[in-house]
Amino acid sequence: MKKILKAKILQNKKIAEDHFCMDIGAPWLGTNSRPGQFLNIRVRDEATDPLLRIPLGIHRIRKKGVSLLYKVLGPGTEILKSRRKGEMIDVLGPLGNGFDLSVFSRRKNATAVLVSGGHGIAPLFSLAEELRRKKVRVEFFTGAKAGKHIIKTGELNKLGVKVHIATEDGTRGRKGLVTDIVRDYMKRNPNPEAIFACGPKPMTAAVAAIAKEKGIKAQVTYDEYMACGIGACRGCAVETTEGIKLSCKDGPVFDAEIIKWT
Amino acid sequence: MDLKIRIGKVRFDNPIWSASGTFGYGEEFKDFIDLDKVGAIVAKTVTLHERSGNPVPRVVETPSGLLNSIGLENKGVESFKRDAMPFLKKTKAKAIVSIAGATKDEFVQCAKALSGKYKPDAIEINLSCPNVSHRGGKHPLFAQDPVATKDIVSSVKRKTNAMLIVKLTPSVTDIASVAQAARKGGADAVALVNTYPAMAVDAEEMRPLLGNITGGLSGPAIKPMALKAVWDVYNKVDIPIIGIGGIMTGTDVAEFMLCGASAVQVGTANFVDPASQSRILKEFIAYLRKKKLNKASDLIGKLKT
Numbered sequence: 001m002k003k004i005l006k007a008k009i010l011q012n013k014k015i016a017e018d019h020f021c022m023d024i025g026a027p028w029l030g031t032n033s034r035p036g037q038f039l040n041i042r043v044r045d046e047a048t049d050p051l052l053r054i055p056l057g058i059h060r061i062r063k064k065g066v067s068l069l070y071k072v073l074g075p076g077t078e079i080l081k082s083r084r085k086g087e088m089i090d091v092l093g094p095l096g097n098g099f100d101l102s103v104f105s106r107r108k109n110a111t112a113v114l115v116s117g118g119h120g121i122a123p124l125f126s127l128a129e130e131l132r133r134k135k136v137r138v139e140f141f142t143g144a145k146a147g148k149h150i151i152k153t154g155e156l157n158k159l160g161v162k163v164h165i166a167t168e169d170g171t172r173g174r175k176g177l178v179t180d181i182v183r184d185y186m187k188r189n190p191n192p193e194a195i196f197a198c199g200p201k202p203m204t205a206a207v208a209a210i211a212k213e214k215g216i217k218a219q220v221t222y223d224e225y226m227a228c229g230i231g232a233c234r235g236c237a238v239e240t241t242e243g244i245k246l247s248c249k250d251g252p253v254f255d256a257e258i259i260k261w262t
Numbered sequence: 263m264d265l266k267i268r269i270g271k272v273r274f275d276n277p278i279w280s281a282s283g284t285f286g287y288g289e290e291f292k293d294f295i296d297l298d299k300v301g302a303i304v305a306k307t308v309t310l311h312e313r314s315g316n317p318v319p320r321v322v323e324t325p326s327g328l329l330n331s332i333g334l335e336n337k338g339v340e341s342f343k344r345d346a347m348p349f350l351k352k353t354k355a356k357a358i359v360s361i362a363g364a365t366k367d368e369f370v371q372c373a374k375a376l377s378g379k380y381k382p383d384a385i386e387i388n389l390s391c392p393n394v395s396h397r398g399g400k401h402p403l404f405a406q407d408p409v410a411t412k413d414i415v416s417s418v419k420r421k422t423n424a425m426l427i428v429k430l431t432p433s434v435t436d437i438a439s440v441a442q443a444a445r446k447g448g449a450d451a452v453a454l455v456n457t458y459p460a461m462a463v464d465a466e467e468m469r470p471l472l473g474n475i476t477g478g479l480s481g482p483a484i485k486p487m488a489l490k491a492v493w494d495v496y497n498k499v500d501i502p503i504i505g506i507g508g509i510m511t512g513t514d515v516a517e518f519m520l521c522g523a524s525a526v527q528v529g530t531a532n533f534v535d536p537a538s539q540s541r542i543l544k545e546f547i548a549y550l551r552k553k554k555l556n557k558a559s560d561l562i563g564k565l566k567t
Contacts, residue, residue, distance in 0.1 A: 004537060048326040049325050232532065234315065
């Protein structure tokens with residue numbers, strides 16, 4: 001079930017350069033959303049420019065509603081960041097499939113490896129929360145170009161999550177790519193139950209390659225430009241070994257092994 | 263309020279329909295809108311054989327517009343009959359199936375396949391998708407050639423007794439002459455316009471924004487041009503017109519009907535707001551009340567000039 005809702009903005013604040021966090025009051029979404037799903041947001045009512053909604057991954061799921069963590073990247077998010085607490089916002093969701101956590105249902109002392117690049121941390125944060133509730137050990141790898149874009153690590157620590165950091169310019173954590181530190185970790189700890197990744201495609205592709213090499217199941221988010229978000233326009237096509245799938249409806253989370261990485 | 267519209271042999275409960283390619287096969291919208299109250303659902307175009315569509319990115323936004331190059335991705339007409347037709351038939355909305363082909367024969371085969379219990383209320387012949395190429399024609403699109411238009415329509419007509427709507431491209435010098443050719447071929451109505459051939463560029467990356475380089479433009483950006491196309495055909499050709507192009511509100515519906523449309527199709531708006539057709543219908547009824555009109559059909563072609 002998905003709905004169009006007019007929900008109240010409870011908070012919309014800057015958390016780092018170009019990064020914002022918006023809390024939306026919508027108990028129905030709080031109850032019905034899963035980590036890995038997304039909302040399609042109309043940044044301004046009745047406007048024809050921007051025309052389309054923008055898809056944003058659900059960052060936190062709580063009883064009173066959901067949160068979105070977004071980076072300002074274009075005209076849509078530029079308007080979104082100017083929206084104020086107390087205003088109503090038009091949201092459509094929850095959309096997409098979300099992460100599949102069935103692998104953890106019967107295992108004790110399981111470990112999950114989560115890998116985020118840039119604001120790819122947005123959906124992985126709610127996943128980490130959910131996994132901790134299931135008593136799964138979480139090793140969280142987060143990377144960005146610079147230390148100022150490494151976010152949410154304190155809150156992850158509070159969840160009891162082990163955080164590993166890499167930055168391309170070396171201003172925080174290890175200098176290099178996040179996938180470098182994932183690779184090193186896997187040498188020492190080769191048997192996590194599953195890997196989850198969200199970030200730029202070269203990063204998720206590298207994670208998929210590591211997972212394949214180690215014989216571990218990986219779930220990655222795979223986005224394409226989309227218009228409707230509900231499977232009608234067939235814009236967000238993803239080529240897989242099982243034929244063409246849609247990022248909005250069949251994804252955005254896919255088993256890494258079925259994606260035809262190019 | 264009498265919203266009924268009759269085109270050919272078919273009576274529609276209201277003149278607000280969904281445009282092909284923007285409403286899936288209807289089912290995707292059932293969480294958002296009472297499909298029984300949609301005038302007609304025009305299903306996404308089907309072809310004789312499965313098509314995998316064009317490379318991504320397939321959609322990109324432009325000012326007040328949506329540029330797409332989906333490339334008629336679909337699983338083929340037989341799969342459509344099995345997987346989509348039963349649901350379409352179950353709704354009270356009229357079921358219209360859009361068909362396309364690379365050759366005349368493929369159109370004919372497709373129409374033939376839609377017979378018996380799979381016969382829709384109408385067939386929309388899509389002669390104007392800007393995102394596919396066809397073999398042997400002298401123009402990129404069939405609907406840029408009045409001779410090919412008439413030939414395909416009359417060939418389809420011989421194989422089906424379903425109501426025929428012919429969807430035209432605005433990318434021609436004289437759209438009325440193509441509408442005339444469709445009429446002579448036996449069309450019951452023409453639908454106009456399909457998307458405008460267009461492109462968008464990322465100057466920073468020095469690349470096209472669509473995977474297929476060019477695509478078709480829809481949305482509010484094209485409405486003034488679409489109104490002109492409807493007006494031109496209304497004044498020159500004696501055939502019912504289905505108006506399409508950037509309809510977002512009930513007032514937009516009225517504008518198209520004033521210019522001569524008997525009904526309209528809502529397209530891009532479905533992507534912005536999946537419940538838009540029920541809102542647009544309410545707004546259209548409010549418009550008719552304000553104008554003290556009791557029948558929607560009284561509006562057709564009533565532009566004061």
